[in-house]
Structure formats: structure tokens, C-alpha cells
Amino acid sequence: RTGALPEPVFAARLRFLAEADRLKSVLRATTIFDGSRPENSAEHSWHLALFALLLAEHGTGAPDPARAARMLVLHDLVEIDAGDTPLHGGHDAAAQAAKEQAAADRIFGLLPPGEGAALRALWEEFEAAETADAVFAKAVDRVQPVLANLETGGGTWTSYKVDRDALERRVGTPVRRGAPALWAGLTPRIDDWFGPATPA
Amino acid sequence: RTGALPEPVFAARLRFLAEADRLKSVLRATTIFDGSRPENSAEHSWHLALFALLLAEHGTGAPDPARAARMLVLHDLVEIDAGDTPLHGGHDAAAQAAKEQAAADRIFGLLPPGEGAALRALWEEFEAAETADAVFAKAVDRVQPVLANLETGGGTWTSYKVDRDALERRVGTPVRRGAPALWAGLTPRIDDWFGPATPA
Numbered sequence: 302r303t304g305a306l307p308e309p310v311f312a313a314r315l316r317f318l319a320e321a322d323r324l325k326s327v328l329r330a331t332t333i334f335d336g337s338r339p340e341n342s343a344e345h346s347w348h349l350a351l352f353a354l355l356l357a358e359h360g361t362g363a364p365d366p367a368r369a370a371r372m373l374v375l376h377d378l379v380e381i382d383a384g385d386t387p388l389h390g391g392h393d394a395a396a397q398a399a400k401e402q403a404a405a406d407r408i409f410g411l412l413p414p415g416e417g418a419a420l421r422a423l424w425e426e427f428e429a430a431e432t433a434d435a436v437f438a439k440a441v442d443r444v445q446p447v448l449a450n451l452e453t454g455g456g457t458w459t460s461y462k463v464d465r466d467a468l469e470r471r472v473g474t475p476v477r478r479g480a481p482a483l484w485a486g487l488t489p490r491i492d493d494w495f496g497p498a499t500p501a
Numbered sequence: 502r503t504g505a506l507p508e509p510v511f512a513a514r515l516r517f518l519a520e521a522d523r524l525k526s527v528l529r530a531t532t533i534f535d536g537s538r539p540e541n542s543a544e545h546s547w548h549l550a551l552f553a554l555l556l557a558e559h560g561t562g563a564p565d566p567a568r569a570a571r572m573l574v575l576h577d578l579v580e581i582d583a584g585d586t587p588l589h590g591g592h593d594a595a596a597q598a599a600k601e602q603a604a605a606d607r608i609f610g611l612l613p614p615g616e617g618a619a620l621r622a623l624w625e626e627f628e629a630a631e632t633a634d635a636v637f638a639k640a641v642d643r644v645q646p647v648l649a650n651l652e653t654g655g656g657t658w659t660s661y662k663v664d665r666d667a668l669e670r671r672v673g674t675p676v677r678r679g680a681p682a683l684w685a686g687l688t689p690r691i692d693d694w695f696g697p698a699t700p701a
């Protein structure tokens with residue numbers, strides 16, 4: 302085994318990796334933790350992989366940390382074409398989903414068929430949020446901006462005028478589903494920032 | 502199993518993850534592939550994880566792509582304290598190694614002991630470059646800037662006045678060790694950029 306491969310397969314992999322580089326220029330609504338600049342989706346994905354490796358013990362249904370990390374490395378690639386949709390920004394979910402499917406066709410389609418299909422399946426699994434690995438990965442994707450906002454004194458909660466109920470709905474629900482202990486652990490700090498909850 | 506953990510363990514993990522965020526502000530000599538700005542070590546690490554997942558077939562000794570990716574997610578964390586040392590910049594290797602050991606003490610030391618030790622062992626394995634996963638991960642770490650330089654028309658080869666022999670020594674040797682087919686596949690493009698090799 303020399304590891305050598307037919308030239309077109311090798312060239313396709315390099316082309317995909319060069320295209321992936323563009324994720325470093327997709328900017329998110331959230332900043333990095335010192336508040337100095339917007340976070341980009343590539344470094345965000347790196348951070349999430351590290352979260353997955355460290356926090357899997359808090360996940361529901363014994364997620365595989367390495368597999369969740371792999372999912373998170375890939376999960377934002379479609380944003381190269383479809384852009385980031387800020388969670389608290391409001392957007393047309395169906396239109397965004399259609400854009401992301403077209404992006405997945407093009408981007409995973411750069412790879413040799415079997416290989417592109419395997420990565421796309423992992424991305425589709427993440428999107429569907431049904432397996433333990435995906436539900437945990439989704440929770441991690443939601444919880445990282447919470448830490449960024451806490452570190453920066455408000456962040457997107459301030460810029461998008463998010464209230465405690467909206468946070469519970471958009472963030473608390475998926476985090477409690479995939480990693481309940483994470484949400485429980487963060488709740489005191491979140492409550493502290495938002496002030497007393499709206500009485501039911 | 503609730504996934505809940507003693508408060509200090511949870512707090513330590515969050516503190517480590519918040520500290521890790523600072524890797525997004527460590528700038529490298531290499532630019533992103535459109536040449537518009539320096540690459541930071543966090544997005545670089547993300548890119549390398551993707552390289553590992555896609556190129557393991559070209560690796561020597563059947564490296565485990567997921568394990569190599571995990572190693573690459575962690576491999577630059579010490580730069581938060583020790584900074585990035587440009588490969589073609591020339592530096593005191595012993596002094597840099599000492600700085601990185603001190604950085605590893607502090608950064609992995611933020612975690613609960615067993616957990617910090619496990620991550621540090623993975624980083625030490627990468628640094629030692631003896632196992633198949635580490636040798637492959639090292640090759641990937643060296644080959645990604647080659648692509649960046651080819652995409653940007655020279656990059657650090659121009660800024661550091663690198664010649665073909667120096668490239669062979671600093672980059673070709675580790676890449677051929679960990680993923681010979683990668684170096685063979687890139688050689689025509691590299692030769693093309695540098696022009697005819699110096700006669701022996």
C-alpha cells in the first residue's frame with residue numbers, strides 16, 4: 302500500500318479542502334470571547350469540536366465524543382454558500398433549508414461520490430437531530446454562544462434584544478435535550494444576567 | 502446517569518474552554534487561502550482536522566483519521582502562551598520547547614487532573630511524532646500551508662525567502678514521512694512555483 306490514489310481523486314480532495322477554507326470568511330453574529338471581533342464559522346467549528354471532546358459526559362444517551370466532534374467540524378460547511386443565520390435574528394426556515402441543501406449538493410459534490418456522500422450523511426444526521434451524537438452536537442452548538450455572551454457581558458442577547466423566554470425556547474430547549482446538566486449548570490449565570498424570570 | 506458532575510469539575514471544563522477561545526487571537530505567518538489576512542491558529546486547527554478526515558488514506562501505517570483529527574484540534578493550544586513560531590522564521594528550538602512545556606502545564610492544568618493528563622498525553626504524542634497517528638498529523642500540519650502558499654502565489658515562501666532546498670528539508674521531509682503520496686502529488690505544483698531544482 303503506497304497511499305497513492307488516482308490523480309482525479311487526490312485533486313478532488315484538495316479542491317474540497319481549498320474550498321472549505323472559505324468558511325474562515327463567514328462571520329457570525331457572536332463575537333470571540335474577548336468581544337474584540339465577530340467569530341468566524343471555521344474557528345467556531347474548531348471550538349465546538351473541543352467542547353464535544355470535553356463535555357460528552359454531560360450528554361444524553363452516551364454520545365461518542367469523537368463522532369460528535371467530527372460532525373461539528375463539518376456542520377457549518379454549507380454556510381460557505383448559504384451564509385450564517387443568526388439564531389436570534391429571525392429568518393425564513395424553509396428558504397434557508399433549501400439554500401443549505403443546494404450548498405450541500407455543491408460542496409460535498411466536489412468530492413469523489415462515495416466520500417462526499419459519507420460526509421453529507423453525517424451533516425444530514427446533525428441536521429435531523431435524532432441520534433444521540435447529533436442531539437448532543439446540537440446542544441454544544443447552542444451552548445457555546447451562551448458562554449460567549451456571558452463572557453462579553455451580553456453579546457447577541459443585547460444586540461438582538463433577546464428575553465429570557467426566547468432564550469429558553471431557542472437555546473434552553475435543545476441544550477436540555479442534548480445535555481441537560483450543561484443547561485442546569487449554566488442556569489445560575491444566565492438567570493443572573495437576565496434578572497428574575499418572567500412569572501408564569 | 503444524569504450527566505451531572507461535581508460543580509468544580511464542570512467549572513474547570515468551562516474555564517478551559519473559555520481559555521481555549523484565546524487561540525482565535527494567535528496569528529500565524531500564513532494567510533487564509535484568499536490572501537486577505539493572516540490565519541489564526543484556531544481556524545488553522547479546524548482546517549487540519551478536516552484534512553486529517555479526508556486524507557488519512559494517504560498516510561503511512563494506516564493512521565486513524567478521527568484520532569489524528571482529535572490530536573490536531575488540540576495541537577496548537579500551547580500557542581496561547583507560547584505563541585506561534587513560523588516554520589521558515591528561524592527560532593531557538595530549545596527555548597520554544599521549554600515555553601511550550603510551561604504552557605502545557607498551565608493550560609492542560611486548568612482541567613481536572615485525569616482529564617488534563619489525557620489531553621496532554623495526546624499533545625505529547627503529537628510532538629514526539631513517533632506513532633502513525635502523530636506522524637500523519639505532523640504531515641498534515643506541514644502540508645496545509647503549502648496549499649495556502651500555492652493558492653496565494655507564494656505566501657510565506659516569498660516573505661521568508663524560502664528556497665526549494667529549505668522547503669524540502671523543513672516540509673518535504675516530514676510530509677514524505679507521514680504521507681508520501683501527498684508530497685508526490687504536490688511536487689509538480691511546487692516545482693512549478695520554484696522553478697527547476699538546484700542541481701545536486
Ligand SMILES: [Ca+2]
Binds near residue numbers: 576577642
Ligand atoms: Ca501548527
